Structures are given as C-alpha cells and as structure tokens.
Amino acid sequence: xISRRSILASAPxxxxxxxxxxxxxxxxxxxxxxxxxxxxxxxxxxxxxxHFTVNTFTGKEWGYGDEDPNIFQPAKFDADAIIEALAAxxxxxxILTCKHHDxxxxxxxxxxxxxxxxxxxxxxxxxxxRDLSAAAARRKLLFGVYVSPxxxxxxxxxxxxxxxxxxxxxxxxxxxxxxIFEVWHDGANGGDGFYGGARDKRxxxxxxxxxxxxxxxxxxxxxPGAAIxxxxxxxxxxxxxxxxxxxDPCWATYDPVGANGGLASPGDVRERESPTGHRHGTHWLPAxxxxxxxxxxxxxxxENARVKTPAQLTDLYYKxxxxxxxxxxxxxxxxxxxxxxxxxxxxxxxxxxxxxxxxRDLAAKAKVTASNVxxxxxxxxxxxxxxxxxxxxxxxxxxxxxxxxxxxxAQPVTFSVIRMREQIRLGQRIDSVAVDRWNTGTWEPxxxxxxxxxxxxxxxxxxxxxxxxxxxxxxxxxxxxLSEFAVFAEPGDAVR
Ligand code: FUL
Numbered sequence: 470x471i472s473r474r475s476i477l478a479s480a481p482x483x484x485x486x487x488x489x490x491x492x493x494x495x496x497x498x499x500x501x502x503x504x505x506x507x508x509x510x511x512x513x514x515x516x517x518x519x520h521f522t523v524n525t526f527t528g529k530e531w532g533y534g535d536e537d538p539n540i541f542q543p544a545k546f547d548a549d550a551i552i553e554a555l556a557a558x559x560x561x562x563x564i565l566t567c568k569h570h571d572x573x574x575x576x577x578x579x580x581x582x583x584x585x586x587x588x589x590x591x592x593x594x595x596x597x598x599r600d601l602s603a604a605a606a607r608r609k610l611l612f613g614v615y616v617s618p619x620x621x622x623x624x625x626x627x628x629x630x631x632x633x634x635x636x637x638x639x640x641x642x643x644x645x646x647x648x649i650f651e652v653w654h655d656g657a658n659g660g661d662g663f664y665g666g667a668r669d670k671r672x673x674x675x676x677x678x679x680x681x682x683x684x685x686x687x688x689x690x691x692x693p694g695a696a697i698x699x700x701x702x703x704x705x706x707x708x709x710x711x712x713x714x715x716x717d718p719c720w721a722t723y724d725p726v727g728a729n730g731g732l733a734s735p736g737d738v739r740e741r742e743s744p745t746g747h748r749h750g751t752h753w754l755p756a757x758x759x760x761x762x763x764x765x766x767x768x769x770x771x772e773n774a775r776v777k778t779p780a781q782l783t784d785l786y787y788k789x790x791x792x793x794x795x796x797x798x799x800x801x802x803x804x805x806x807x808x809x810x811x812x813x814x815x816x817x818x819x820x821x822x823x824x825x826x827x828x829r830d831l832a833a834k835a836k837v838t839a840s841n842v843x844x845x846x847x848x849x850x851x852x853x854x855x856x857x858x859x860x861x862x863x864x865x866x867x868x869x870x871x872x873x874x875x876x877x878x879a880q881p882v883t884f885s886v887i888r889m890r891e892q893i894r895l896g897q898r899i900d901s902v903a904v905d906r907w908n909t910g911t912w913e914p915x916x917x918x919x920x921x922x923x924x925x926x927x928x929x930x931x932x933x934x935x936x937x938x939x940x941x942x943x944x945x946x947x948x949x950x951l952s953e954f955a956v957f958a959e960p961g962d963a964v965r
Pocket of ligand 1: 530655656657759766
C-alpha cells in the first residue's frame with residue numbers, strides 16, 4: 470500500500486480524474502520489490518573495478534601474503550588520471566580492491582602492518598583509497614570498496630580474532646572515505662597462505678565463520694546507502710561467471726541455494742542458477758557482471774596486447790547491462806600507478822560508442838497508441854513510454870496480461886537498438902515481448918525478448934528501417950507496467 474501511495478503521488482493528474490479513480494488506481498506491486506538502495510544501484514548501469522595491489526608488482530593474481538610492502542611503488546600514481554579514463558567510458562562508479570587476498574591494505578590501516586604505511590612509497594604517507602575516493606568524488610563517480618574476506622597475510626586468519634580485524638578494516642573504510650555506494654565481498658575463501666609466517670593451509674566453514682549477518686548489519690549502520698554485493702547479496706548477486714555475461718533471461722528475483730542444496734553463503738552457492746536468477750523468486754537480488762578488460766584481474770606486462778577491443782566491450786555491455794544486470798568492468802592500473810594506454814584507448818572508444826548510440830531516442834516523437842490503457846487514465850497512457858521520464862509508465866487493466874502498443878513515426882526511421890524498461894517499483898511483471906515492424910502493409914516479426922526488468926537492450930543483427938513499430942507483451946505474470954520503449958541508431962563506424 471505504501472508503494473501504491475507513492476506511485477499515486479508521482480502521477481499528477483490522476484487524482485483529478487476522481488470518478489475514474491477506482492479503475493485507474495495504480496497497479497498493485499507484484500512479487501519481490503527493489504529497495505531504494507537497489508533502485509539507485511540499478512540506475513548506475515556500468516561501473517568500473519580497479520584491481521591494484523602488490524600483485525601488480527609481483528606479477529601474481531593471488532598474492533601469498535608474504536610480500537615486502539616496499540614492493541608497492543606506483544611512482545606516477547595519479548588518481549585523477551585513472552578516474553578521468555573511467556569517466557570517459559561512461560562509468561558511474563568505481564570499486565577499488567582496498568585489500569585483496571594477500572591482505573595488503575591500500576590505506577594506512579591500524580589493523581595490520583601489511584599496508585601502504587609500511588611501504589617507502591610516498592615515505593609511508595601514501596593512501597590509494599583516499600586519493601581514488603577523492604578523485605572519484607571530484608569527477609562525480611561513486612566510490613565502492615572491495616575488501617577480501619580471505620586474508621593470506623594475517624596470522625589470525627581462521628580464528629574469531631580475524632573476524633574482528635575484518636570488521637575493523639571495514640569500519641575504517643566505511644567511516645573515513647566519504648559515501649560508499651557498494652561493498653564487495655568476494656567468495657574466494659580459505660586455503661594456503663603466509664599467515665604471519667605459519668605458511669600453512671587454513672580451511673574455514675564458509676557458512677558460519679564470517680557471521681555475515683553481523684558484518685552486514687555493521688555495513689548498514691555505517692553506510693546505509695551502500696549496496697552489499699556477494700554471491701548471495703543481500704542487495705546484489707554475483708552473476709555466476711567472470712566473463713561478464715548475464716543469463717538470458719536474467720531475472721532480478723532470486724532465492725540463492727547452497728552448492729549442495731543447503732543454505733547459501735558467499736563462496737557457497739549453486740552458481741549455475743545465478744546467471745538467470747529465479748522467475749518469481751522471493752528476493753529482489755539483481756545480478757552484477759564482473760569481468761576484466763584483460764585476461765587477468767591484475768595488470769601484467771604480457772597482457773598489454775590482449776586488452777578487449779571496443780567491439781568486445783560493446784558486446785559485453787549488451788550481454789550484461791542489456792539484460793538488466795550491471796556491468797562491473799575491471800581496468801587494472803599498471804606499475805606506474807596509471808591505466809595502460811591500450812586500456813585507456815579501449816575505454817574511450819567504448820564510451821564514444823555509447824554516447825553516439827544512446828544520445829538520441831528516435832522514438833521520442835512517435836505517436837503511441839495501445840490496445841489497452843489502465844482505466845483510460847492519462848497517468849498510464851502509452852505516450853508515457855516515449856516521454857523520457859523514468860517514473861511515468863504505461864499500464865493496462867489488472868486482467869490484461871497481453872497487450873500491444875503501436876509507435877507511429879510518421880516517416881521511416883532507421884535503427885538497430887531497442888531499449889525497454891519496466892516500472893520495477895511495481896516488480897518484474899513481464900515474461901516476454903515481441904517487436905514487429907510495419908512493412909508495406911503487413912506486420913513483420915523483428916525481435917523477441919524475455920526478462921526486461923530495469924533494462925532490456927535488443928541489438929539487431931543489422932539496422933532496420935520502419936515507419937511504424939509494434940510492441941507486443943506476449944506473456945506477463947501481472948498486468949504490464951512499462952516505463953520506456955526507445956530506439957537508437959548505432960554510429961556508422963560501429964564494429965561488431
Ligand atoms: C575472485 C578473486 O579470487 C579474483 O582475484 C578477483 O578479485 C575476482 C573479482 O574475484 O573471486
């Protein structure tokens with residue numbers, strides 16, 4: 470009822486249509502619903518990951534935890550330059566590996582000596598977390614933290630004392646560096662390591678050791694706006710692969726199950742179900758697609774020629790953000806403490822492509838008619854699909870689960886991308902849609918899609934021209950409530 474009232478408040482004109490009120494009250498929300506923090510997270514769409522630590526200098530992907538802190542010497546480290554390149558790619562936020570599995574902290578923590586404070590880099594005064602969070606704020610990117618639960622340096626790892634240290638590290642990060650938009654808990658947990666010189670293997674019980682509910686309550690207390698990511702949420706789920714590809718469909722709803730069928734926890738989840746989520750799952754737990762621009766997560770000299778091309782990044786964008794997930798693209802700084810020129814070039818081209826493609830919605834001026842409009846109320850008119858406003862939407866009567874909308878452009882329009890968004894404040898309601906184009910007197914099938922949720926992009930194999938398009942909601946679990954239908958033309962030089 471609360472969300473019904475807020476929708477009413479955001480639908481001016483509706484209350485004036487008093488006699489029609491009963492028929493045109495907002496649709497009842499369906500199924501699991503996103504929280505405010507999840508809605509803000511959905512809006513980000515693409516964010517960047519920075520994997521940077523001692524590994525950058527040792528050439529490893531997983532540091533053992535026995536590194537000399539002096540090895541961390543990014544002599545030309547320039548946080549503004551790094552952030553600038555990410556902004557050029559259209560990234561709205563950035564998550565830094567403040568501590569990876571090696572336990573080396575990129576900020577001068579009071580919890581361990583394995584940190585920048587013990588490095589001669591900037592005479593022990595360096596703080597990569599401070600510099601990157603400040604640079605991000607200057608460029609209006611949000612800042613997030615990756616803090617590895619597994620710590621191969623800490624002698625206490627495996628005992629309760631370490632959990633206290635881990636929470637103190639989180640507390641330092643969540644209280645000293647401004648607003649945090651996402652807290653990233655990796656699922657890789659336990660194994661061999663340095664552990665203060667013990668050099669042994671430590672196995673932990675993934676389900677009980679970390680007592681995640683207590684840690685997550687701490688995150689909520691210190692940064693209520695931060696979305697918490699792990700294999701199982703509670704706000705954002707891992708997509709189940711590190712290739713950056715969401716399932717098709719990719720439902721925002723999901724009920725995680727442990728790998729062996731029991732309770733799920735970070736590091737213990739039935740990964741094969743993560744890409745698609747669960748239709749009608751009881752939790753709103755959208756997917757995040759983490760992927761590196763290079764083969765490895767950390768910078769390696771011999772991977773400079775293996776940076777993903779702009780065409781590959783664009784393809785990943787359609788297979789992640791285009792399926793309603795968020796893309797978290799890793800771009801690792803090099804030993805200078807800068808992004809490599811090859812990576813920067815790919816980021817710029819990726820950003821240019823998206824700016825060129827999505828800056829003009831070619832359906833914005835279309836005349837729109839629908840087979841059904843809820844209560845015939847203007848608040849739910851089909852024209853809301855093309856008004857560019859996130860909060861307005863087209864809706865049908867409660868019993869109408871299949872409906873169609875015709876977009877008349879008055880003249881031929883050439884495009885190759887279609888974008889749709891559901892009004893997800895009312896849940897994920899639509900199961901499938903089809904789009905047809907009017908071609909010399911008949912409707913011709915053009916494309917189909919399943920899950921829509923916060924965003925669905927359909928990239929056609931080649932550009933299509935049409936004077937009219939028809940959207941058919943072919944199946945829905947509750948009357949559709951769709952915010953957007955937009956069409957775009959890719960730049961002529963776009964490579965696939
Ligand atoms: C994994 C880690 O083991 C990798 O090193 C990397 O940080 C990736 C994002 O998550 O679980």
